[in-house]
Amino acid sequence: MLQDKKILLGVTGGIAAYKSVYLLREFVRRGAQVKVIMTGMAQQFVGPLTFSALSRSPVFTDFFDQNTGQWHSHVDLGLWADAFVIAPLTANSMAKMAIGLADNLLITTYLSARCPVFVAPAMDLDMYAHPSVKKNLEILLSRGVHVIEAGEGELASGLSGKGRMAEPQDIAEFVQQFFLSSQELAGRKALVTAGPTYEMIDPVRFIGNFSSGKMGFAIARELARRGAKVFLVSGPTALTTDEPNIELIRVTSAQEMYSHAQKIFPQVDMAILAAAVADYRPAEQAQTKIKKSDQDLVIHLVKNPDIAASLGKIKRSDQLLVGFALETDNELRNAREKIQKKNFDFIVLNSLRDKGAGFGVDTNKVTFVFPSGEQKAFPLKTKAQVAQDIVTQIVKITNESR
Ligand code: C5P
Numbered sequence: 030m031l032q033d034k035k036i037l038l039g040v041t042g043g044i045a046a047y048k049s050v051y052l053l054r055e056f057v058r059r060g061a062q063v064k065v066i067m068t069g070m071a072q073q074f075v076g077p078l079t080f081s082a083l084s085r086s087p088v089f090t091d092f093f094d095q096n097t098g099q100w101h102s103h104v105d106l107g108l109w110a111d112a113f114v115i116a117p118l119t120a121n122s123m124a125k126m127a128i129g130l131a132d133n134l135l136i137t138t139y140l141s142a143r144c145p146v147f148v149a150p151a152m153d154l155d156m157y158a159h160p161s162v163k164k165n166l167e168i169l170l171s172r173g174v175h176v177i178e179a180g181e182g183e184l185a186s187g188l189s190g191k192g193r194m195a196e197p198q199d200i201a202e203f204v205q206q207f208f209l210s211s212q213e214l215a216g217r218k219a220l221v222t223a224g225p226t227y228e229m230i231d232p233v234r235f236i237g238n239f240s241s242g243k244m245g246f247a248i249a250r251e252l253a254r255r256g257a258k259v260f261l262v263s264g265p266t267a268l269t270t271d272e273p274n275i276e277l278i279r280v281t282s283a284q285e286m287y288s289h290a291q292k293i294f295p296q297v298d299m300a301i302l303a304a305a306v307a308d309y310r311p312a313e314q315a316q317t318k319i320k321k322s323d324q325d326l327v328i329h330l331v332k333n334p335d336i337a338a339s340l341g342k343i344k345r346s347d348q349l350l351v352g353f354a355l356e357t358d359n360e361l362r363n364a365r366e367k368i369q370k371k372n373f374d375f376i377v378l379n380s381l382r383d384k385g386a387g388f389g390v391d392t393n394k395v396t397f398v399f400p401s402g403e404q405k406a407f408p409l410k411t412k413a414q415v416a417q418d419i420v421t422q423i424v425k426i427t428n429e430s431r
Contacts, residue, residue, distance in 0.1 A: 031205055032060035037106060037142075039115035039135045040080070041122040042070020044185040045151035045194035049116055050075060052197035053083050056114075059201060064089065064106065066135045068122065092134055103134055107142035112204055115139070116177075117151035117194045120162050126174075127165040145207065149177040149200050154190030173272040175254070177203050178411060207254070213424050215256035218297040221249045222290060222304035222336065224264035226283040230328060231315035238305050242266030244353075244393060245303035247416035249275050252301075255420060260297065262289045264304060283307050283333040290336050299349040299423060302337050303377075309333060341372030347430075349423060352376045354398075364398045374426060375399045377419060385409050397422060 036056050040049045056063050065080040066089045077088035093100045107113070115122070115135070122136065126148075131137040139146060148169065156162055157179060170176055177200050182193045195203075223245020227235040246268045249261040253274035261270070262278045264286060270277055280286045283306045294300055309330035319326070337352050344350050352373040354364045357380070364378045378396045379386045386394040386409070393415045397405040407418060 030060045031056060031201070031208065034061045034208060035109055035111045036061045036063045036204070037110035037113045037138070037144075038063055038065045038080075038084075039113060039118075039139070040065060040067045040071040040075070041115065041117060041119045041135065042068050042072075042074060043117040043119045043151045043194075044074060045117035046071050046074040048194055048197055050079055050083065052114075052116055052200055053080060055197045055201040056204075057083065059205060064109070066090070066106065066138060068133050068135050070119075070121075089134055092137075101134060103138040104141045106134075106138045107144070110142060110144045112145050112147060112207070113139065113142045114147045114149070114200065114204060116147075116149035116200055118148040120150075120152050120156050120159075120165075123148070123150060123162065123165045123169065127168040145175060145211075146173075147175045147177060147200070147204055147207075149195050150179050150192075151194030152179070152192050153184055153186050154188055154192045157190075157192040167268075170250070171268070171270050171272075173250075173253075173270075175203075175207065176413075178413075210255050210421075210424075213255045214252060214420075214427075217257045217299070217427075219249075219252045219257045219259050220290060220293045220297045220300040221245050221252065221259055221261045222263070222286060222300075222302045222306075223249070223261060224266040224268075225305050226264045226286055226307045226333075227281050228283065228307045228310035228333070229281075229314045230311050231317065231319045233318055236307055236309070236311070236330075237265075238307065240264070240266075240305035242268045243391065243412050244415070245301075246270065247412045248301050248303055248419060251413070251416040251420045255424070260293045262286055262293070262304075264306075283310065283336070287334045287336050287339065290340060294340050294343065294348075298347070298427075299351070300340055301351045301419065301423075302340075303353050304336075305355070306336055307333055308335075335371070337371040337373070341370075344372055349374045349426060351419065351423065354378045355381060357381045361396075361398065361404070364396075365402065368398060368400050373400075375422065377415075383409070 063084045081088045125136045177195045180193045181191045224242035225238045225240035227237045229235050249259045252259050259275045312329040312331045360380050376398050383394040385392040394409045
C-alpha cells in the first residue's frame with residue numbers, strides 16, 4: 030500500500046484530467062496523503078473543487094492565492110512530496126519539462142522537486158507519435174523521470190491509437206511498486222554493457238551493427254531505480270543519461286569495452302551484458318583513408334576478445350553474470366551452449382524471428398534460459414518492462430543465495 034506516502038499529484042490540461050480524479054481516489058484508498066497542483070488549462074477540464082474535496086487539502090493553481098495573497102512555495106511543495114506524479118502530462122507540459130520552462134507553479138515545482146517524478150502522458154495518437162514529443166520523452170527518461178507509457182485504444186478525438194493515459198489503477202500500482210522495490214538493490218553495484226561496437230577500418234569507416242543501446246540503457250535505469258550504483262559501458266549510441274546513480278562510460282571498440290569491463294567487474298556484484306559486441310575487427314587500421322582502386326579489397330579480420338567469457342572466467346561465487354543471445358536459428362540450443370561457455374547465471378534470449386523484437390525497436394520478446402535448462406518465456410513487452418523482468422529475476426536470485 031501507499032500508507033503514509035506523500036504524493037504530489039500534478040494535473041495538466043488534457044481531457045484525461047477527469048481520470049486524475051479517480052487516480053487521486055486510488056492514491057487515497059491506498060493510504061497516501063495527496064496534494065494537487067493544477068495548471069490553468071487543467072482547470073478548464075475539471076474544477077479544483079473536486080480535487081480539493083477528495084484530497085481534503087487546498088488545490089494549488091498559482092504561485093499565490095488570489096484571495097488571501099498567500100505565497101505558495103514551489104520549493105516547499107517539492108520538498109514535502111515523496112513522489113511527484115504528473116497525470117495527465119500533455120505534450121505542452123512535457124516540452125516545458127524538457128526545456129525547463131518554469132512559467133507555472135507545476136513546472137516550477139517539477140524543477141525544484143528532489144523526489145522521484147512519474148509522468149503519465151496523454152494525447153492524440155499523432156501528437157504522441159510526433160518526433161518532437163518522442164524526443165522530449167527521451168529527454169525526460171534520460172533525466173530519470175519515470176514514464177508510465179500511454180496505452181492504445183479509443184481516444185477523445187474519436188480516433189483510435191496510442192495516446193490514452195494509463196488507467197488510474199495501473200498508475201497507482203506503478204507508483205506503489207516503485208516504493209516497494211526502490212531499495213531492493215541499495216548498496217549493490219552493477220556493470221552493464223550496452224550498444225554496438227565500432228571496429229575501425231580506416232579513419233572514416235568501421236564495421237558495426239544495428240544495436241541502438243535501448244535495452245542496455247533500460248536495464249541500467251531499472252537497476253538504478255532499485256537503488257544500485259551502475260557503471261554503464263556503452264558503445265556509440267544516440268542515448269544518454271544524467272542519472273546520478275549511473276556512471277556512463279562511452280567507448281567505441283570491443284577492445285575498449287573489454288578493458289573497462291575487466292577493470293570494473295571485480296568491484297561489482299553483478300554484470301548484465303547487453304552490448305552487441307563485434308566478434309571480429311580489422312587486423313590493421315589504415316592510418317589514412319583507403320583509396321578506391323580497380324582491385325577488390327580484402328580486409329583481414331582477427332577475433333575480438335569475448336568480454337562475457339572473460340568475465341565468466343573470473344566470476345566469484347558472490348557475483349552474478351547475465352548475458353544476452355540474439356539468434357536467428359537453433360535459438361535454445363545455442364543459448365544453452367552460451368550459458369556453459371560464458372558461465373552465465375541466466376541468459377536473455379531474443380529471437381530475430383519474433384516480430385517487434387531485437388535491434389532499434391522499443392519492444393522485445395524474450396525468454397530467460399537458466400543453467401538447469403529451465404526456461405521462462407515472456408510476451409512482447411516494452412524494453413522498459415523487459416528490463417523490469419530481468420532485474421526482478423536478478424533480485425530473486427540474489428535473495429535466494431543470501
Ligand atoms: O556469442 P554471442 O555474441 O552470441 O554472445 C552474446 C553475449 O555475449 C551477450 O551478452 C554479449 O554482450 C556478450 N559478448 C561479449 N563479448 C563479445 C561477444 C559477445 O561480451 N565479444
